[in-house]
Amino acid sequence: MTILLTGAAGFIGSHLTRQLLAAGHVVIGLDNFDDQYDPALKRQAIRPFIRLANYRLVTGDIRDQALLAEVLSQYRCDTVVHLAARTGVRASVHEPALCIDVNVTGTLALLEAMRVSNVRRLVLASSSSVYGNSSFVPFREDDEANGPLSPYAMSKRSAELLAHTYHHLYGFDVACLRFFTVYGPRQRPEMAISKFTARLLDGKPITLYGDGSTTRNYTYVQDTVTGIIQAIHHLGGFDLLNIGGMASISLSELVHLIEQAVGQRAIINWQPAQPGDAQSTCADLRQAQARIGYYPSVSIKEGIGRFINWYKKQALNQPIV
Template sequence: MTILLTGAAGFIGSHLTEYLLSAGHTIIGLDNFDNQYDPGRKQVNVRLFKQHTNFTLIEGDIRDQTLLAGILKRYACDTVVHLAARTGVRDSVHEPAVCIDVNVNGTLSLLEAMKKVGLKRLVMASSSSVYGNSSVVPFQENDDANRPLSPYAMSKRSAELLAHTYHHLYGFNVACLRFFTVYGPRQRPEMAISRFTAKLYGDQPITLYGDGTTSRNYTYIYDTVLGITRAIEHLNGFELLNIGGSAPISLRELVVLLEKAVGRKAVIDWQPNQPGDVYLTSADLTYAKTKIGYFPSVQIEEGINRFVRWYYQSVVCL
């Protein structure tokens, strides 16, 4: 299988690239190496597989429809995995125009390029943020997802709706994967687990917003990659699928796990709740298990230990 993978140099994209290459697939990786966070981190990610004979790296932007169509045609891609995005709830509150341009117009550009070359297989990243502060717990794929609390959430829901339109009009086979707070080695530096770990090793206060009771369903990167590959294998029709961990934990419980793994006590800097943040994310995985055989295998305690070991070896010891 020849796969165009957008966002190939990022956190999830680099892990997925490694896995798909090991499974014998050909990967055409597209990334714009933007400066939302240090692009040098992405360059380090890419070094892991840049010389692989079945990997081609192209630096470019998903909003460039001509570029996308040219890539799809030149390399005879048969599937697209779309992970490229402007990430982050809080960043989107401060820069909504950039978020919406990349996530909505970029997805539209990709869909149009696919239509132009007659390619109809797409697996794309969505987000648990589309559920907002849902009153139904755990979140199910058929719940109302039309009350976003941030531009980021709105952009991801809009991308889902665009994809459904192309399924309806042109027969695209699409799986929209609603990721629930992915973590693990190479996680983006602004995300909570990375940020808290850095603060612990640096003997600096950890900033917590609210009262520490907000909860997230954290998903280890191995399980996320498994969900993506299962979606590729079972791609048919239009699907919304939760790809999450086994159970949510509170922010305060997360800090306790990190304290144990790092071996240091945190100093907490308490701050008010941030605009755009949801109180809880909780994935109902029943449908994903039925449709694609997805279920997470890495519990949060083990995942945190794995992440901290990687962080110590790759960051602290350098």
């Protein structure tokens, strides 16, 4: 299988690349190396793949439809995994136009490039943020998801709807995967677990928003990658699927787990809740289990331990963010 992977140098993309290459697939990695976080970290993440025979790196933007069509045709791609996005709920509140341009216009450009290149298989990265503050808990894929709380959430729901349109009009086989707070080695520096760990180890205060009662379903990156690969192999029709972790925990509980793993108490700077943040996320995984055989295997406690071990070995030589 020859797969065009957008956002290939990112956190999830680099982990997925390793698994796909190990399984014998050809990966055409596309990334624009934007400055949402240090591009050097992205280049470092894909360095092990550059000289491999079944890997090609293309530097480019998903909004460049002509480039996308050229790549799809040149490398005879048969499947697309679309991870590239302008990420972050809070970032999207400050830069809504950029978020929507990349995540919606970029997805449309990709779909059009696929159409003209006759590529009809797509796995699309969506987000649990599409559920907003849904009253239906755990979150199920048949929720209308029509109450986004941020431009980021709206952009991801819009991308899902665009993909459905191309499924309906042109027969695309699509799986929209709603990721639930992915973490693990090489997690983006601004995300909670990475940032809390860095500041705690550096003896600096960590900032928490709200009262610590917000809950999240955290998903270890290897489970997320497994979900993506399962979706690739079960593409057919149109699917919306939750790809989440084993359970949800509160923000206060998360900090406690990090404290335990690091062996140090956190200094906490409490701040008011932030606009756009959901009160909770909780994944109903029954549809993903039935449709693609997805079962997460890494608990949050085990995953935090793995992340801290990696961080101590690898990241302490890098700047603390």
